[in-house]
Amino acid sequence: MQARNQEFRRFEQVEKPQDYHLSEQPHGEEFDEEYEIRTCDMSGLLAGDPDERDAFAERLGQALEGIGFAILTGHGIDLSLHERTAALTRELFESTTEKQRLKFLAARQGSVNQGYFPVRETTIIHPDLVQGWVFCRRAFDLDGRADWHESDFWPLPGFEPAFRELVLAQEPLILPVMQSLLRYLGCDPHTWDERLAATNFGFRLNYYPPLEGNPDAGGRMLGHEDVDLFTFLPAPAVDGLQVLNRRNMKWIRLDAPPGSIILNTGDYMQRISNDIFPSTTHRVSRPAAPELQAQARVSFPMAIYAWEDELLEVLPGTGTPKYPPVRAIEFHTAITSKYYGEDYAVAEDESA
Numbered sequence: 285m286q287a288r289n290q291e292f293r294r295f296e297q298v299e300k301p302q303d304y305h306l307s308e309q310p311h312g313e314e315f316d317e318e319y320e321i322r323t324c325d326m327s328g329l330l331a332g333d334p335d336e337r338d339a340f341a342e343r344l345g346q347a348l349e350g351i352g353f354a355i356l357t358g359h360g361i362d363l364s365l366h367e368r369t370a371a372l373t374r375e376l377f378e379s380t381t382e383k384q385r386l387k388f389l390a391a392r393q394g395s396v397n398q399g400y401f402p403v404r405e406t407t408i409i410h411p412d413l414v415q416g417w418v419f420c421r422r423a424f425d426l427d428g429r430a431d432w433h434e435s436d437f438w439p440l441p442g443f444e445p446a447f448r449e450l451v452l453a454q455e456p457l458i459l460p461v462m463q464s465l466l467r468y469l470g471c472d473p474h475t476w477d478e479r480l481a482a483t484n485f486g487f488r489l490n491y492y493p494p495l496e497g498n499p500d501a502g503g504r505m506l507g508h509e510d511v512d513l514f515t516f517l518p519a520p521a522v523d524g525l526q527v528l529n530r531r532n533m534k535w536i537r538l539d540a541p542p543g544s545i546i547l548n549t550g551d552y553m554q555r556i557s558n559d560i561f562p563s564t565t566h567r568v569s570r571p572a573a574p575e576l577q578a579q580a581r582v583s584f585p586m587a588i589y590a591w592e593d594e595l596l597e598v599l600p601g602t603g604t605p606k607y608p609p610v611r612a613i614e615f616h617t618a619i620t621s622k623y624y625g626e627d628y629a630v631a632e633d634e635s636a
C-alpha cells in the first residue's frame with residue numbers, strides 16, 4: 285500500500301508537516317539507531333519531594349518536546365499487574381468467539397469509537413493486522429452508576445474488575461503528568477485539574493495475531509498519531525513499536541524495559557501546547573526476532589481524553605496561538621473521520 289499520510293491532511297486539526305507512507309515499506313526505510321527516548325523516574329515526584337517537582341517537569345517536558353515520547357519508571361505500578369493484564373488481554377480475545385465479540389462492534393459514544401474492532405477493521409484506510417477493543421470510562425464500574433451493567437460492555441463476566449485494577453492504578457498518574465507538562469510550559473500547573481477529575485479515557489486492548497507468510501510483508505499497525513492529551517502504554521513484552529523522528533524522518537525502534545510505561549503526547553496536547561509538544565507518528569512493526577513473529581502480541585494503551593464538551597484552548601504563555609478554541613468532540617471526530625468515514629464528524633452545535 286503506497287498511500288501517504290499527507291493525502292489525508294484535510295482531516296488533521298494540528299500542523300503535521302511530516303510526510304510518510306501509512307503502510308510500512310519492506311525496503312528503503314531508514315532507522316535512527318542513535319536517538320535515545322528518555323527515561324523519566326517519577327518516584328521522587330510521587331513521594332512529594334518539592335525539588336523533584338521542578339526537576340521532573342523539566343526532564344519530562346524536554347523529553348516530550350524533543351520527540352513526543354518518554355519512558356516512565358518509578359510510577360509505583362507493579363510489573364505483576366502489567367503481566368496479569370497482558371494475560372487477561374490474550375484471554376479476552378482467545379476465550380471468546382468472533383460472534384461473541386461482534387455483539388460489541390465499535391460505535392461512537394461522544395467523541396470516541398468504543399467497542400470491538402475486528403482484524404483489518406481498525407480503520408477504513410488501512411487493513412491493520414490487529415483486533416482491538418476500546419473500553420472507555422463508561423465501560424468500567426467507576427462512578428457508582430445504578431444503571432451500569434457489566435454485560436453491556438463485556439462479553440464475559442469477570443474481565444471488568446480485573447482490567448479495572450490497571451485503570452485504577454494508572455488514573456492517579458494523570459494529574460502528575462499533566463501538572464508537570466503545564467509547569468514546563470510555564471502555566472499554572474493546576475489549569476486542567478478540574479477537567480481531568482474523572483475524565484474520559486480510552487483503554488484499548490490490542491491483540492495482534494501470530495504473523496504468517498511472507499516475512500517481507502508490511503507491519504502490524506499503520507503509522508498514526510494518537511488523538512488524545514497523552515497515552516500511557518505499559519511496555520509490551522513483544523517488541524515492534526517504532527517512533528518517527530520528524531527531524532530526520534527515520535524510525536526509532538522503541539523497546540522499553542518490562543514494568544516501565546511508555547508515555548506519548550497526542551493531538552489534543554499538540555493543540556493546547558501550541559505545537560510545543562508534538563503528536564508524534566508511531567506504528568507497530570514485526571518483532572525483530574523471527575521466532576517472536578509466530579507469537580501473538582498484546583498491548584493495552586490508555587488514552588487520556590477531555591470530555592466531549594470541554595474546550596481545547598491554546599495555553600497562555602505558549603506564544604501567539606496558532607489555533608482557535610475548539611470543542612473536544614468537534615476536534616476529535618474531525619480527525620478520526622479519516623478512520624471511520626466522513627459521517628463520523630460531529631459539527632459545531634450538533635448534539636452528541
Ligand SMILES: [Fe+2]
Nearest residue numbers: 508509510566
Ligand atoms: Fe497509537
